[in-house]
């Protein structure tokens with residue numbers, strides 16, 4: 001039932017490097033028309049790095065690993081595309097409609113298609129506040145073995161709580177050139193990673209050991225945002241506090257919370273959080289390609 005595009009299927013069959021990309025960040029995480037530019041630029045960054053991009057989404061009821069240009073545009077530019085976590089995947093399939101995949105849903109589909117590396121921006125995690133909102137990204141990271149390249153979890157979340165939840169779920173948290181979990185918009189959180197690697201070959205070596213052991217969870221490869229666009233942690237904290245207060249006041253709940261907070265922080269930082277978000281997405285696509293290429297090379301040796 002999962003349809004793999006021909007370029008992606010060919011690459012997987014020949015054990016060449018493939019990098020999965022998600023569609024929720026396009027449909028719900030970035031404003032139009034920037035989202036479409038970023039979707040295309042991430043695919044280009046993966047291709048420039050020597051890997052085949054596989055953007056994941058559901059188009060007219062068909063779960064697809066590897067969208068073509070028109071399908072990426074449809075995810076980015078159509079109103080009302082559902083935001084799908086793993087639990088929701090059956091809904092657009094049953095109804096023949098479209099859906100954009102979050103980190104969790106992208107892992108489910110790409111992992112089953114045989115893709116080993118997935119690059120995104122920030123994972124979902126434990127939200128701040130009293131309502132015990134924990135992203136199903138954590139659950140999926142605990143049960144689908146893949147390298148997931150990210151800039152940590154968005155600082156709108158409870159980062160220490162997210163770190164603990166990852167540990168409980170059995171996710172290996174790896175710093176890419178850092179000893180600390182990045183805080184998405186900024187490089188540092190003061191929270192330690194499990195282990196550090198300093199290049200793509202070391203990441204590939206760690207992944208091959210993880211895979212060889214048959215461990216169920218993900219290897220979360222955490223890459224600091226590019227220094228030039230990264231924001232100051234204290235500055236962004238003020239914007240986050242206001243965004244959280246706004247969400248509470250307006251009664252924002254469930255899957256609307258993350259898109260709401262991202263928009264509010266972008267507005268409060270005069271768009272600079274958006275520039276940081278775009279820069280880290282492209283950077284993570286590049287790192288994902290380098291790691292996928294290193295894995296393919298080591299597997300062929």
Ligand code: PSU
Pocket residue numbers: 022024025026028029030085101102103104121122123124125134135136137154254255256257258262277
């Ligand atoms: N991080 C971003 N932009 C996003 C998301 C994360 O910078 O759009 C999306 C991802 O798809 C992630 C999802 O999987 O938000 C988490 O949503 P929730 O907290 O509702 O599980």
Ligand code: MN
Pocket residue numbers: 133134135136254255257
């Ligand atoms: Mn949630």
